[in-house]
Amino acid sequence: MRDVAVRLVAGPLEIVSLIVILLLVxxxxxxxxxxxFDPAAADGFNTLRGPSSRNLLGxxxxxxxxxxxxxxxxxxTAAVAIGSVAISILFGVPLGLVSGYFKGLTDTxxxxxxxxxxxxxxxxxxxxxxxxxxPSMYNVMIAVxxxxxxxxxxxxxxxxxxxxAQTYVVAAQTIGTPAHRIILWHLWPNIAAPVIVQLTxxxxxxxxxxxxxxxxxxxxxxxxxTWGVMLAEGFQYLRINPxxxxxxxxxxxxxxxxxxxxxxxxxxGLDPRLRN
Amino acid sequence: MLRFIAHxxxxxxxxxxxxxxxxxxxxxxxxxxxxxxxxxxxxxxxxAEEEARLRARFGLDQPLPMQYxxxxxxxxxxxxxxxxxxxxxxxxELAHRAPITAQLALTAWLIAVLVGVTTGVAAAIxxxxxxxxxxxxxxxxGISMPDFWLGILLILVFSVWMGLLPSVxxxxxxxxxxxxxxxxxxxxxxLGLSEAAVFMRQTRxxxxxxxxxxxxxxxxxxxxxxxxxxxxxxxxNASLPIVTIMGLRFGRLIGGTVVIETIFGLPGLGRLAVxxxxxxxxxALQGVVLLVALFVVVINLITDxxxxxxxxxxxxx
Numbered sequence: 001m002r003d004v005a006v007r008l009v010a011g012p013l014e015i016v017s018l019i020v021i022l023l024l025v026x027x028x029x030x031x032x033x034x035x036x037f038d039p040a041a042a043d044g045f046n047t048l049r050g051p052s053s054r055n056l057l058g059x060x061x062x063x064x065x066x067x068x069x070x071x072x073x074x075x076x077t078a079a080v081a082i083g084s085v086a087i088s089i090l091f092g093v094p095l096g097l098v099s100g101y102f103k104g105l106t107d108t109x110x111x112x113x114x115x116x117x118x119x120x121x122x123x124x125x126x127x128x129x130x131x132x133x134x135p136s137m138y139n140v141m142i143a144v145x146x147x148x149x150x151x152x153x154x155x156x157x158x159x160x161x162x163x164x165a166q167t168y169v170v171a172a173q174t175i176g177t178p179a180h181r182i183i184l185w186h187l188w189p190n191i192a193a194p195v196i197v198q199l200t201x202x203x204x205x206x207x208x209x210x211x212x213x214x215x216x217x218x219x220x221x222x223x224x225x226t227w228g229v230m231l232a233e234g235f236q237y238l239r240i241n242p243x244x245x246x247x248x249x250x251x252x253x254x255x256x257x258x259x260x261x262x263x264x265x266x267x268x269g270l271d272p273r274l275r276n
Numbered sequence: 277m278l279r280f281i282a283h284x285x286x287x288x289x290x291x292x293x294x295x296x297x298x299x300x301x302x303x304x305x306x307x308x309x310x311x312x313x314x315x316x317x318x319x320x321x322x323x324a325e326e327e328a329r330l331r332a333r334f335g336l337d338q339p340l341p342m343q344y345x346x347x348x349x350x351x352x353x354x355x356x357x358x359x360x361x362x363x364x365x366x367x368x369e370l371a372h373r374a375p376i377t378a379q380l381a382l383t384a385w386l387i388a389v390l391v392g393v394t395t396g397v398a399a400a401i402x403x404x405x406x407x408x409x410x411x412x413x414x415x416x417x418g419i420s421m422p423d424f425w426l427g428i429l430l431i432l433v434f435s436v437w438m439g440l441l442p443s444v445x446x447x448x449x450x451x452x453x454x455x456x457x458x459x460x461x462x463x464x465x466x467l468g469l470s471e472a473a474v475f476m477r478q479t480r481x482x483x484x485x486x487x488x489x490x491x492x493x494x495x496x497x498x499x500x501x502x503x504x505x506x507x508x509x510x511x512x513n514a515s516l517p518i519v520t521i522m523g524l525r526f527g528r529l530i531g532g533t534v535v536i537e538t539i540f541g542l543p544g545l546g547r548l549a550v551x552x553x554x555x556x557x558x559x560a561l562q563g564v565v566l567l568v569a570l571f572v573v574v575i576n577l578i579t580d581x582x583x584x585x586x587x588x589x590x591x592x593x
Contacts (some may be wrong), residue, residue, distance in 0.1 A: 112287070116294030119471070119569045122532020124549060128565055131553040132305055150577070208422050212535045215424055216550050235428055242432050249425035257420035 007269030014265050017258035026257055029072035035068035039225045048241045057247055060230070061237055066244065069225035070251055076226040077255065080141050080210040081203040088152050088202060091136045095149070095196060096156025097183050101164050111157070118150040126209055130218050148202050158189035185242055187240045193270035200263035204256040206239025211252050227252050278536050280584050290576045295569045296351070300344050357559035363554065366563040368371050369548065374567065376446060377537070377544035380467070381529040383460050386535035387468030388475055389522060395472070396479025396518075400487060401506060411476060418473025423534040423557070427466035431539070434462060444541035463540040467533065471525055478521045523579025527572035 005240075009015055027034060036056075043063030050058045057066040100109040129143035163169060164187065172182050214228025215218030222229050227248040234244030309584065330335045335346045350356070356366040399411035434442035442459055449456040487510055495505050536544035541547075545564050552561035 038576040066567055112290050113294060115287075115291045118460065119291060119295050119572045120298075120565065121528055121568055121572065123534050124546075124565060124568060127534060127549060128302055128561065131561070132302060204420070211422060212424060215535060216538060218550070218553055230549055231425065231428070238428065238432060239436055242436070243427075245428050245432070245472065249428065253421050253425060256415065256422070260416060260420050 001070045004266060004269035007265040008262065010265060013261055017261040019116055020254050020258035021262065024074050024078060028078035031072045035065075035071040035098060037065035037068040037070040038193065039064060039069040040066070040223050046234075049262070050241070050243060059245055060152060060233060062246055066230075066247055069230055070247060072225045072228070073230060073248070073251070076137055076214075076224065077136060077207055077210065077252075079191055080144060080170075081206045083141035084144035084210075085199055085202045086184040087142060088148035089195065089199065092149040092152025093156045093188075093191075096153040097150075097156075097160050097187050099181055100160025101151070101158040101179065101187060104257075107157075110153070114150045114153050117147075117248075118154075120147070122147045122205075123212055124212060128215070129216060130213055135218055136220050137220050137224070140210055140213055141227045143213070144206045148205065151202065152195065153196060155194055156191055159194060160187050163187050163190045194255070194267075197263055197267040197270060200259050201265060204259035204263070207252060207256055207259070211248075223229070277584065281581055282313060284584075284593060288573055292570065292573050295565070295573060296348055297344070299562060299566045299569070299580075300347055302565070303558060304340070305466045344576055347495055356566075357556055359552075359557055359560045361555045361557040361560060366560050367469050369560060370545070370567055372562050373543060373548050376542055377530060377546060378536070379449070380460060380463055380533055380542060383464035384467035384471060385522070385529055387464055388471035388525070390472075391469065392472035392475025393479050393518065397478040397483060397506070397511065399476065399480045400510075402482030403484065409412050411480070415473040415476045418470050418476070421469045421470060423532075426469060427463060427536055427539045430462045434484060434511050435503050446542050452571065457541075461561050463533075463536045463542060466539075467529060467536050471529065474525060476517065476523065478518050479514070482517050482522075486510045486513045516583065517588070520579055520583050523582065527575035530571055530575075531568045 008018060009102050015079035041064060043059065045063065046126060047061055047063040048059065049055060049063075052058070055065050055067065057070065060066055091247050095110055095114070099107045125270070126140075126143040129146060130139055133139035133142060160183075164182075168183060169186050171257075172186060192270070210219060210226070211228035211231065214226045215232045217232065220226045222233070231245055231252075234241075234246075235249065237244055282557060328337070335343055338346070354367050358364070358368070359366050359369050360366055362369065395411040395414060399408045402408055431443040434441045441462055443462070446459055447455040492505060492509060495509055500509075530545075533542075533544055536542075537546040538542045545568060549561055549564045551563065552558070
């Protein structure tokens with residue numbers, strides 16, 4: 001654990017990334033305390049303004065405070081990132097473990113289904129799933145979570161194949177340890193590290209997917225402030241006020257960038273071959 | 277080799293079958309009555325008799341496996357239904373739009389290959405120099421940058437501020453090739469630069485792995501020129517995983533054009549998918565999803581076969 005902690009604060013980039021993620025979490029948790037204005041409060045006399053001392057990041061086409069909307073938007077971003085990754089781990093990892101441990105027909109059936117799911121381009125499939133389920137934050141979580149299941153399943157399966165060939169697993173099988181116990185007590189703890197690394201990368205992808213769906217108008221619907229919706233609304237006023245598209249885009253970019261940097265740092269810290 | 281191709285093709289056929297099952301299932305779970313979806317009308321105004329007649333006409337009174345078989349038979353003969361939004365057969369609509377998406381994806385893919393492989397090779401050769409740092413930072417930026425935001429920034433700089441390139445619309449290459457390329461450049465850059473990051477990472481790590489091997493050390497000890505070592509020995513040996521990634525990512529690009537086509541007003545498959553969702557034109561949506569998924573499966577199969585042809589270890593494994 002110490003190695004991981006050291007890697008997470010190894011350089012300025014990692015420290016900045018940690019700060020970005022902590023800021024996101026703080027904004028998501030304490031949005032009502034941090035936001036200077038109500039994110040839905042329109043002001044017809046104060047529309048499309050640039051940054052000022054009153055509105056630090058300016059106002060949008062309805063005169064709403066961009067900073068407040070950005071802070072509230074972090075709630076959706078954080079919720080979708082955590083929720084969708086939780087769904088994909090909950091289904092993907094057990095499927096991968098069972099597939100890799102039992103091999104044979106079980107493996108073939110599960111993996112062909114996963115291959116079929118993998119054949120669908122992720123964003124297109126999530127688009128269809130949200131259309132099916134209806135536009136809401138929880139449905140976006142489900143849609144994005146489902147399309148990440150193959151990634152976690154393949155990862156868990158590949159690791160399970162390696163670990164289940166180890167002597168200690170063979171020994172456990174020889175003394176008659178039940179399969180579920182071997183999977184839970186021997187396989188899972190030994191594959192947790194790459195799953196944790198994939199978790200951060202998965203969160204980064206989920207944030208991009210949520211923003212894309214909201215941008216297309218099929219994700220979380222206005223007036224709920226999300227960064228994707230803000231980007232889409234800002235795009236309409238690109239010629240008058242490019243600031244409106246720049247700010248939410250930068251927020252998405254910084255968050256995804258920070259998660260990718262932390263994912264790399266975690267991988268280096270958790271992989272014994274890269275530790276030294 | 278033939279055995280490998282046969283085995284891999286069989287796997288792809290199973291995956292294709294499952295893909296059609298998933299698309300069929302999605303269509304049945306979509307909100308709204310299937311009669312209304314397929315007929316493009318509401319069922320509210322229909323009498324029970326008319327509704328029953330419509331159900332019988334579309335085969336919806338049959339058990340689900342029979343409905344699936346009917347549907348797959350129609351798909352195989354090119355009867356993909358009628359778009360309720362335009363009244364045009366879905367197949368015709370797809371045939372019009374697929375070339376636009378294919379051209380966009382291909383241009384983006386070429387940009388990605390050119391930029392990604394060049395920076396990847398440079399980063400590996402000049403390891404631990406500013407060139408390596410710059411290339412690695414570029415890759416991290418590319419992976420983290422939402423392509424739709426990059427698209428908006430490109431519009432802002434090249435269309436709004438500099439007025440060099442058009443921001444929306446599409447012109448067929450048959451009408452005016454130069455204008456066609458002008459319309460495609462910005463969306464292709466937005467898509468391609470994100471992909472380039474993936475290729476760069478793969479090229480760099482592949483090159484570094486090969487550069488550390490004994491035969492390279494031997495070549496250097498023999499006094500082989502560095503140019504020959506890099507291009508003939510290293511890149512050739514590192515190219516197999518790069519080629520695989522390139523193949524797989526091309527399939528992904530075809531389905532990844534949704535947002536970019538919407539931003540740049542390109543009438544391709546991605547935009548058709550979004551329009552179909554908004555207008556509840558589920559037959560057209562089904563057509564897009566099925567066509568793109570089939571394409572991905574075929575591209576993956578071709579990539580695997582090329583990989584096996586280049587590397588005997590794969591087909592003998």
